[in-house]
Amino acid sequence: MIKYLGSKRLLIPRLLKKIDEIGGLTTAADLFSGTSRVGHALKNHGIRCVANDHNVYAHTLARCYVEADADRVRGEATKLLSELMLAPEVDGWFTENYCRQSRFFKPENGRKIEGIRTKIQALELDPALEAISLVSLMEAADRVDSTTGVQMAYLKSWAPRAHNPLELRLPSILPGPGRAMNLDVLDAAREIEADLVYLDPPYNQHSYLGNYHVWETLVRWDAPEIYGVACKRVDCRDPARKSAFNSKRKIEATMRELVATVRARHLIVSFNNEGFLGRELLESMLGARGTVSCDVVDYKRYVGAKIGVYNPSGEKVGVPTHFRNREFLFHVAVDR
Numbered sequence: 001m002i003k004y005l006g007s008k009r010l011l012i013p014r015l016l017k018k019i020d021e022i023g024g025l026t027t028a029a030d031l032f033s034g035t036s037r038v039g040h041a042l043k044n045h046g047i048r049c050v051a052n053d054h055n056v057y058a059h060t061l062a063r064c065y066v067e068a069d070a071d072r073v074r075g076e077a078t079k080l081l082s083e084l085m086l087a088p089e090v091d092g093w094f095t096e097n098y099c100r101q102s103r104f105f106k107p108e109n110g111r112k113i114e115g116i117r118t119k120i121q122a123l124e125l126d127p128a129l130e131a132i133s134l135v136s137l138m139e140a141a142d143r144v145d146s147t148t149g150v151q152m153a154y155l156k157s158w159a160p161r162a163h164n165p166l167e168l169r170l171p172s173i174l175p176g177p178g179r180a181m182n183l184d185v186l187d188a189a190r191e192i193e194a195d196l197v198y199l200d201p202p203y204n205q206h207s208y209l210g211n212y213h214v215w216e217t218l219v220r221w222d223a224p225e226i227y228g229v230a231c232k233r234v235d236c237r238d239p240a241r242k243s244a245f246n247s248k249r250k251i252e253a254t255m256r257e258l259v260a261t262v263r264a265r266h267l268i269v270s271f272n273n274e275g276f277l278g279r280e281l282l283e284s285m286l287g288a289r290g291t292v293s294c295d296v297v298d299y300k301r302y303v304g305a306k307i308g309v310y311n312p313s314g315e316k317v318g319v320p321t322h323f324r325n326r327e328f329l330f331h332v333a334v335d336r
């Protein structure tokens with residue numbers, strides 16, 4: 001899976017343990033799905049899952065990891081990825097902007113990525129196969145990128161992995177049904193009812209669209225107008241695409257509304273101890289829906305934070321202050 005700020009890879013065993021302790025859960029909705037690794041783990045655990053995210057690259061990950069039925073598409077997807085590896089290279093918009101104007105990938109990998117993406121577009125694939133091939137390409141590009149894990153900047157000198165050849169691999173798709181949605185979280189919360197709703201919102205000002213703008217462009221394939229050293233899409237600045245959860249001013253009221261809207265017997269919420277909302281405030285908000293308990297999980301900060309602070313030109317401008325932080329895992333047994 002792609003490198004992703006706030007990814008819950010390390011929390012998943014705790015989450016599954018909690019789900020087993022609750023018992024009897026057959027449906028779940030992950031309303032801020034990101035990489036979809038939570039939905040993937042829940043589907044693998046036998047829970048029927050819906051995954052939602054407002055960014056299109058994350059929705060594509062959900063279509064692959066939660067919605068696609070491996071029993072139906074695994075054979076065709078394997079064949080398709082072998083064919084895509086043979087796609088002729090293309091040196092166009094993507095290579096110019098992300099390999100020469102900026103340096104997210106080496107040009108030889110950029111041309112390969114662009115060739116494969118052009119071919120995916122031309123094939124007009126079945127939706128599941130399209131999502132699987134786009135995720136395979138996103139993950140292949142992620143393995144050869146030259147960043148610290150976010151696309152606000154690229155490294156001044158090429159990362160060692162950037163020299164590796166691009167290779168498509170079959171994502172670990174799972175058998176069975178699932179659903180992916182691409183809505184603002186409040187709309188998704190109104191539409192979906194499940195035994196369990198899981199909420200893992202952004203917890204500070206860093207926008208996911210800004211941090212992963214290259215994946216958004218790779219998936220949308222819309223050659224957007226771009227700005228700045230990192231060649232960000234102009235819609236990163238569009239108020240309509242900003243998340244209320246990235247705003248210190250708006251997050252509290254929006255979280256309150258979300259908690260009030262969710263339709264589930266159980267609610268699990270992840271929140272970081274360095275976020276805009278403190279533990280006591282969250283406990284009182286969640287207490288409006290039922291009985292709240294909280295586990296505290298201590299873990300390493302994300303890789304970029306360990307490497308240091310870089311400016312948009314890829315120069316190191318700060319050193320990390322600490323290497324560990326805590327994640328709160330709240331559970332609400334909903335009774336009102």
Ligand SMILES: C[S@@+](CC[C@H](N)C(=O)[O-])C[C@H]1O[C@@H](n2cnc3c(N)ncnc32)[C@H](O)[C@@H]1O
Nearest residue numbers: 006007008032034035053054184185200208243
């Ligand atoms: C902390 S990340 C989730 C990480 C995820 N649990 C994982 O393990 O990969 C938060 C996600 O919320 C999405 N998001 C932010 N604001 C949103 C909103 N208003 N509606 C829907 N999704 C939103 C972001 O795109 C991001 O992927």
